[in-house]
Amino acid sequence: MGTTVAETIxxxxxxxxxxxxxxxxxxxxxxxxxxxxTVPELTPEQGLVELxxxxxxGPGIAVGAALVGRRPIYVIRxxxxxxxxxxxxxxxxxxxxxxxxIPCPILVRSLAQEGGIGPVASGCHHGMVMRMPGMxxxxxxxxxxxxxxWEWFMSHDDPLYVSEHRRSFPIDYEMxxxxxxxxxxxxxxxSAGRLNALEAVKLLNAEGITCDLIxxxxxxxxxxxxxxxxxxxxxxxxxxxxxxxEIAGPSRSIAYELMLASSVPVHALGLEDxxxxxxxxxxxxxxxxxxxxxxxxxxxxxxxxx
Amino acid sequence: xVQTVATVGKRSADLGLIPGVSRQLSTAETLEMxxxxxxxxxxxxxxxxxxxxxxxxxxIYLSLGxxxxxxxxxxxxxxxLIFAQHRAHSYYLSFGGDMRKxxxxxxxxxxxxxxxxxxxxxxxxxxxxxxxxSGLMGDQVPxxxxxxxxxxxxxxxxxxxxxxxxxxxxxxxxxxxxxKLPVLFVCEDNDLSILTRVSTRRSWSIVDVVRSLGxxxxxxxxxxxxIAHYVKLYLKDLPAFINIRTCRHKWxxxxxxxxxxEWNRFxxxxxxxxxxxxxxxxxxxxSGALKDVKETWEQQLLKP
Numbered sequence: 001m002g003t004t005v006a007e008t009i010x011x012x013x014x015x016x017x018x019x020x021x022x023x024x025x026x027x028x029x030x031x032x033x034x035x036x037x038t039v040p041e042l043t044p045e046q047g048l049v050e051l052x053x054x055x056x057x058g059p060g061i062a063v064g065a066a067l068v069g070r071r072p073i074y075v076i077r078x079x080x081x082x083x084x085x086x087x088x089x090x091x092x093x094x095x096x097x098x099x100x101x102i103p104c105p106i107l108v109r110s111l112a113q114e115g116g117i118g119p120v121a122s123g124c125h126h127g128m129v130m131r132m133p134g135m136x137x138x139x140x141x142x143x144x145x146x147x148x149x150w151e152w153f154m155s156h157d158d159p160l161y162v163s164e165h166r167r168s169f170p171i172d173y174e175m176x177x178x179x180x181x182x183x184x185x186x187x188x189x190x191s192a193g194r195l196n197a198l199e200a201v202k203l204l205n206a207e208g209i210t211c212d213l214i215x216x217x218x219x220x221x222x223x224x225x226x227x228x229x230x231x232x233x234x235x236x237x238x239x240x241x242x243x244x245x246e247i248a249g250p251s252r253s254i255a256y257e258l259m260l261a262s263s264v265p266v267h268a269l270g271l272e273d274x275x276x277x278x279x280x281x282x283x284x285x286x287x288x289x290x291x292x293x294x295x296x297x298x299x300x301x302x303x304x305x306x
Numbered sequence: 307x308v309q310t311v312a313t314v315g316k317r318s319a320d321l322g323l324i325p326g327v328s329r330q331l332s333t334a335e336t337l338e339m340x341x342x343x344x345x346x347x348x349x350x351x352x353x354x355x356x357x358x359x360x361x362x363x364x365x366i367y368l369s370l371g372x373x374x375x376x377x378x379x380x381x382x383x384x385x386x387l388i389f390a391q392h393r394a395h396s397y398y399l400s401f402g403g404d405m406r407k408x409x410x411x412x413x414x415x416x417x418x419x420x421x422x423x424x425x426x427x428x429x430x431x432x433x434x435x436x437x438x439x440s441g442l443m444g445d446q447v448p449x450x451x452x453x454x455x456x457x458x459x460x461x462x463x464x465x466x467x468x469x470x471x472x473x474x475x476x477x478x479x480x481x482x483x484x485x486k487l488p489v490l491f492v493c494e495d496n497d498l499s500i501l502t503r504v505s506t507r508r509s510w511s512i513v514d515v516v517r518s519l520g521x522x523x524x525x526x527x528x529x530x531x532x533i534a535h536y537v538k539l540y541l542k543d544l545p546a547f548i549n550i551r552t553c554r555h556k557w558x559x560x561x562x563x564x565x566x567x568e569w570n571r572f573x574x575x576x577x578x579x580x581x582x583x584x585x586x587x588x589x590x591x592x593s594g595a596l597k598d599v600k601e602t603w604e605q606q607l608l609k610p
Contacts, residue, residue, distance in 0.1 A: 023456065054477025057448040061481060064452020067437060092440045092449060099423045100430045100438040
């Protein structure tokens with residue numbers, strides 16, 4: 001068994017705090033599970049800062065530490081709490097370099113989860129960050145992707161929003177692009193949507209539908225490349241699957257970029273435009289495997305009808 | 307903890323005034339404080355004059371009536387990180403910011419202190435430890451607290467009586483109290499949120515809230531020596547909070563006025579200097595500041 005995403009985060013954080021003069025800010029860090037096993041069991045003296053439960057003041061305090069060069073890691077345990085946390089992160093940290101030439105490098109770890117967790121604590125909200133200037137956004141799902149995000153952060157003087165999904169924490173393998181010589185559709189998948197898309201691709205393959213699958217870890221700037229464009233031009237049809245809301249969300253935004261670059265129709269599939277309830281039948285999770293399969297079938301029927 | 311007078315009272319020109327406080331500073335400190343006040347005042351008056359010619363296409367936030375507050379604080383403090391808000395020209399100047407760069411900033415120039423990005427409201431100067439304000443009222447308070455935690459340096463965080471109502475301000479102050487972080491919180495309480503008075507907005511006192519968080523705090527008038535007195539006192543045991551009742555002479559934004567202020571601290575300042583026998587020195591300082599400021603504006607306006 002390889003190193004998991006959680007272990008990778010924990011190891012990098014330990015090194016940053018013990019050897020890099022770094023800081024980690026969050027709430028209830030030490031109470032339960034050390035945030036999914038991603039935070040090393042260090043002390044305040046070693047740079048682990050337990051914040052009060054003030055969800056707007058807390059990120060402001062972390063931003064202040066970033067301004068004076070401590071490269072803090074700021075952990076938002078529930079990504080839906082970004083609605084509180086956004087103001088100092090998006091209105092100060094993201095703008096500081098452009099406004100005043102003063103870098104404010106803070107790494108924001110924002111954790112999504114799903115499954116009976118209700119209207120706030122579930123889902124990803126990387127879309128709300130993507131629409132603001134000055135804050136690059138990534139959604140790593142593998143150990144190497146998280147490490148690459150960290151290395152990017154440490155080699156730049158910008159803040160970075162890392163949209164994590166708790167489903168990534170036990171992952172101990174890398175995900176490679178699935179490319180076929182002949183394929184019916186190109187699926188680009190984000191965050192936990194990647195795990196569901198992987199399963200969907202297997203089911204579709206079993207019924208004779210071949211899919212290219214591109215894993216998207218970097219959302220802003222979106223990293224377009226020839227492999228993606230070649231796949232789209234080959235299949236003539238694209239679908240972006242995401243764990244954030246679909247309407248005005250990252251899946252549609254990236255689909256738009258892909259369409260402009262390729263002239264191929266690219267569709268989007270994200271969370272439904274409704275509030276998630278706690279009861280399982282009222283949840284609003286990452287598009288499930290069955291839904292992705294159904295969407296691909298529908299799109300292919302329409303494609304063949306043209 | 308430093309013992310303070312429990313003055314949570316009614317705003318007035320002499321709220322919390324300590325008899326003989328103007329004799330606590332040395333003559334040199336008093337005259338330096340007055341010089342900084344004059345520079346701030348005449349900078350703002352000249353800025354208003356130029357603004358009225360129409361060359362500035364931005365909102366301007368003048369500190370007239372409040373210009374002596376940063377003059378007093380800066381006279382008795384050293385090596386602070388500075389987190390002010392949108393009405394910050396006088397903080398920038400008092401702590402040593404380059405007047406020419408501030409002038410250029412107000413004239414939308416790339417040579418301005420924020421390269422034209424900051425306008426009047428979001429000025430900064432790294433060389434004096436002054437960080438810019440984003441425009442979200444009060445967000446400088448948690449940021450100042452975090453900067454202190456991260457750097458180990460002392461910080462000055464300035465709010466107004468309106469931004470002090472932002473809930474996150476108290477979360478940050480509470481954190482500073484819990485961690486014993488050396489932050490001096492100052493509220494320039496001009497009793498106005500644009501034009502809405504404090505009594506319309508709330509029934510509670512900021513000082514009461516701050517004290518309940520475990521910070522020492524005091525509610526005083528804007529007498530410059532009194533401000534200097536409490537700043538010096540609190541420097542021994544930060545974090546602390548000073549609510550300063552003051553009078554904004556101009557509109558929230560722009561150069562207009564809504565009549566005479568409740569009191570004119572600049573005139574009261576000069577009156578006390580006269581009582582101290584420093585009127586001749588004060589006259590020289592005032593005329594010198596006026597001349598320097600006017601020359602700077604003229605030079606900068608002549609630049610292409």
